[in-house]
Amino acid sequence: MKRTDSLEYLKKMVSKFRDERGWKIYHNPKDLAISIIIEAAELLELFQWRTVDEIKTLLNNNEFKSKIIDEIADVMIYILSLADILAIDLGKAVEIKIRKNEKKYPADLVYGGKFRDLINKRTLT
DSSP, X not given: OOGGGOXXXXXXXXXXXXXHTTOGGGOOHHHHHHHHHXXXXXXXXXXXXXXXXXXXXXXXXXXXXXXXXXXXXXXHXXXXXXXXXXXXXXXXXXXXXXXXXXXXXXXXXXXXXXXXXXXXXHHHO
């Protein structure tokens, strides 16, 4: 496994970058959450008004793919920053959330098209 595969390693890298610039004063939960949404919107803007087929074609373009990578990285940096400020273990948080989702959406009940049936039942009741 590469070092960059570790969420903890990445969180430390991001906080070191932030601290070397004295930016921790700007990092509070509200502003970091806002920043996540802003960066996610910039990612979404790359796909806006394009068809699925147009996007498939654009994904073969290195410049377009590079823009996507940059925006995903920006979102991740702010998520890591928020997790750092709130002392959240992201690996553990994801593991716990997946377990909750496994109970909420059992594979045998939601596999493929069954998912829509389950969602429709929940919406109607």
